[in-house]
Amino acid sequence: MSVQDSSPQYSYLQPIWHKIRIAARGQEAVKSEVNQTTYLPCPAGYDPSWYNGALQRAYWLDATGCAERLSQGSIFRKSPTITPDPTEQQKEFLDSVDKNGNDLNTFATNVVNDVTKTSYGGILIDYDDTHGQILTQEQAEELGIKARLIFYPAESIFNPEKNSIRLWEVYHEQIDEFTAEAKKQIKVLDFVFDTDSNKKVYRQRIFREIESDKKKKEWLQFGADIFPAWPGGEKLDFIPFQFIGAKNNDSDPDTPILEGLVNANFQHYGLYSDFREALHWIRPITYRTGEVDDAKAPQTLNSNVMLTSRSPETKFGILEFRGSGLEWDVKALEILEAQMAAMGAEMLKSKKKASESADKARIDKSGEASILATMANNISSAITISINIMLKWNGEEGEELTYQLNTDYDATLFDAQLMTSINKSVESGTMSQRSAIHNYKKGELLPDGISVEDETLQIEAEASGLGGTEELHETIRNIVGSMSEET
Numbered sequence: 119m120s121v122q123d124s125s126p127q128y129s130y131l132q133p134i135w136h137k138i139r140i141a142a143r144g145q146e147a148v149k150s151e152v153n154q155t156t157y158l159p160c161p162a163g164y165d166p167s168w169y170n171g172a173l174q175r176a177y178w179l180d181a182t183g184c185a186e187r188l189s190q191g192s193i194f195r196k197s198p199t200i201t202p203d204p205t206e207q208q209k210e211f212l213d214s215v216d217k218n219g220n221d222l223n224t225f226a227t228n229v230v231n232d233v234t235k236t237s238y239g240g241i242l243i244d245y246d247d248t249h250g251q252i253l254t255q256e257q258a259e260e261l262g263i264k265a266r267l268i269f270y271p272a273e274s275i276f277n278p279e280k281n282s283i284r285l286w287e288v289y290h291e292q293i294d295e296f297t298a299e300a301k302k303q304i305k306v307l308d309f310v311f312d313t314d315s316n317k318k319v320y321r322q323r324i325f326r327e328i329e330s331d332k333k334k335k336e337w338l339q340f341g342a343d344i345f346p347a348w349p350g351g352e353k354l355d356f357i358p359f360q361f362i363g364a365k366n367n368d369s370d371p372d373t374p375i376l377e378g379l380v381n382a383n384f385q386h387y388g389l390y391s392d393f394r395e396a397l398h399w400i401r402p403i404t405y406r407t408g409e410v411d412d413a414k415a416p417q418t419l420n421s422n423v424m425l426t427s428r429s430p431e432t433k434f435g436i437l438e439f440r441g442s443g444l445e446w447d448v449k450a451l452e453i454l455e456a457q458m459a460a461m462g463a464e465m466l467k468s469k470k471k472a473s474e475s476a477d478k479a480r481i482d483k484s485g486e487a488s489i490l491a492t493m494a495n496n497i498s499s500a501i502t503i504s505i506n507i508m509l510k511w512n513g514e515e516g517e518e519l520t521y522q523l524n525t526d527y528d529a530t531l532f533d534a535q536l537m538t539s540i541n542k543s544v545e546s547g548t549m550s551q552r553s554a555i556h557n558y559k560k561g562e563l564l565p566d567g568i569s570v571e572d573e574t575l576q577i578e579a580e581a582s583g584l585g586g587t588e589e590l591h592e593t594i595r596n597i598v599g600s601m602s603e604e605t
Contacts, residue, residue, distance in 0.1 A: 120337065121284065121304055121306065121325050121337050122304060122325075122337050123277065124276045124277055125276065125277045125278065127370065127371055128275070128276050128277065128278075128371070131236075131238075131272070131371055131373075131374075132273060134374060134377060135235070135236045135238075135272050135273055135374065136273075137380060137384075138182070138235050138236060138374055138376050138377065138380050139235055139236075140153055140157075141182040141183075141376075141380045141383050141384065142182050142183050142186050142235055142376075143183070144178065144180050144183050145177075145178035145180070148178050148387065149173060149176070149178070154173055157384055157387065157388075158172070158173060158176055158387070158388065158391055172391060172394075172395050175391070175394040175395060176387065176390065176391035176394060177387075177390050177391075177394065178383075178387050179383065179386050179387070179390070179455070179458075181379060181382075181383050181386070181455075181458040181459075181462065182376060182379055182380050182383050184462070185376065185379055185461075185462040186231075186234055186235060186376070188462065189230075189234045189490055190227075190230055190231055190234060192490060192524075192527040193230055193490065193494050193523050193524055193525075193527075194227065194230070194523075194524065195524055195526075195527065196524040196526065197223075197524075198223055198226060198498075198521060198522060198523050198524065199521075199522045200212075200222075200519055200520070200521055200522075201519070201520050201522070202517060202519070204516075204519060205514075205516045207514055207516065208509060208514055208516055208519065211264070211508065211509055211512055211514060212505065214266075215266060215267045215505070215508065216266050216267050216268065216269070217266055217268070222501075222505065222521070225267060225269070225501075226497070226501055226521070226523065228269065229241070229269050229362070229497055229501070230494075230497060230523070232269070232271050232272075233362055233493065233497060234376070234490075234493070235374070235376060236271065236272035236273075236371075236374050237272075237363060237364035237371075237372050237373070237374040237375050237376070237493065238272040238275070238361075238362065238363055238364075238371040238372060238374075239269060239270060239271050239272055239275070239361075239362045240269070240270045240274075240275050240278075240283075240359055240360060240361050240362060240500075241267055241268065241269055241270070241359070241360045241362070241500055241501070241504045242267070242268045242270060242285075242307075242358065242359045243265055243266070243267060243268075243358040243359075243504055243507045243508050243511065244265065244266065244268055244346070244358070245263070245264070245265045245266075245346050245511065264511075264512045265507070265508045265511035265512050266508065267504055267505070267508060270285055272371060273286070274286045274287070275361075275371075278361065278369040278370075278371075279369055280368075280369055281308060281309055281357070282306070282307070282308040282309075283306070283307040283308070283357065283359055283369075284304055284305070284306050284307075285304065285305045285306075285307070286302055286303075286304065287302070287303050287304070287305050288300050288301070288302060288303070289301055289303050289326075301326070301327075302327070303324055303325060303326045303340070304324070304325040304326075304337065305322060305323070305324055305325075306322070306323040306324075306325065307320070307321075307322055307357050307359060308320075308321055308323075308357075309321065309357070310343070312345075312353060315353065317355060318355065319345060319353040319354065319355055320345070320346060320353065320354040320355065320356060320357055320358070321343050321344065321345055322343070322344040322345075322346065323339055323343055323344070324339065324340045324341055324344075325337050325338060325339055325340060326338070326340040328340065346358075348510075348511060349511070349512075349513050358504075358507050358511075360499075360500035360501075360503050360504050361500070362496055362497055362500045363493075363496060364489070364492065364493045364496070365492065365496075366496065367496050367499060367500055375489055375490075375493070378461050379458055379461040379462060382454055382457050382458045382461065383458060385454055386451065386454045386455065386458070389447065389450055389451055389454065390451060392447065393444065393447040393448070393451065396444060396447070397444075404434065404435070404436055405434070405435050405436070406432060406433070406434050406435075407431075407432065407433045407435075408429055408431040408432030408433055464489065488525075488527065490527065491525035491527070494523040494524065494525050495523075495525060497523060498521055498522045498523045501521045502519065502520050502521045502522075505519060505521060506518045506519060540554050540557060541554070551574065551577070552574060555573045555574060555577075
């Protein structure tokens, strides 16, 4: 096997990923010159003018794009959370986590946007190029060199294994002052035995297609082996790459969750094209039979032109479509649209236990069992591991952080009847005020950023006549201050 050879699973999934990306981009991409005959073939024997007309009349229903936007909107319906609160030093690193200077939430948004299409990707934690030098933490800080996160889309991870990962990358070769040519290279992440530490250590290699001694282009290693190391020089004993998948975060890519929807979307596109073409030809058409007694007689008919003839043999008429053939096209389109709607909704559906009561199901809308929530949890896990490696690599030894994307996709608020029931339970002593506030918060009746403790303190403050929490805190500070003075 050569370094550029793809895994069988990659070769199988790559055209599927491509089709999903085209569908997600919408009608202009589907109808582009490069893709048009792939997704709307021209029948044998039909000329280009007919095909261009059929292409213009065809309509792409943007179901895939809507599902993708709905998925991302659902995940970011609530802001991601980081626990515990990052330190000031950690915040500084999290404000710029990739080489584009994006903060962590922007980076996560980009990851979600891509992974929702292909259900696969990966994050590499990589130190800036030190040209083979081993730097101290002080030297790294002085040069502004630090570990960052790099997201690799599915198409870049062309041969993934647990202990050896091959990635497509793009580098730019400067042609002149104003022009740089984009070229592909391969980054290989694997292990090699290190005699100094007497263990396997992480290694990077770069391969580029260059002219060999045999005077032909070959994929050969470019530069020396690279051994990333922690600040201080200790080499890594693991590959700092986190896979992301729809079902789990292992190296095997999962079947894209959008594949079924995309296939239905293209079926709808082809069927609608046939339906629209039929409508184009079954409109009323005028006809004339018999001899033409006037060669200059008008050949078109509109509200200002009337066709006449002196010949009694000449007849005029209108051809009209009859029959129920198109009804089946309409029914087929409706079936496909219903199927697409169902597949889009299934991604968000939370699978509740049958024994769960309706009220409890509405109060406890966690969404943990939905397809989209599983993927959101997988992305959260990969980002959590990645940022903690990044922070350690940058010399930040604070408490480990947990990054969590939203998995609650039910925006339904409490109704008045449920609120009344909860309030009566508090009044009767069968539910604590704290539990009621907790339920209200889960039902999104409390403002963002207000915790159960904040709301409880606010209620106590208003009941005591002291006003808001700030006034209460001020009163407490004054009391404590006066007590200290007396002491």
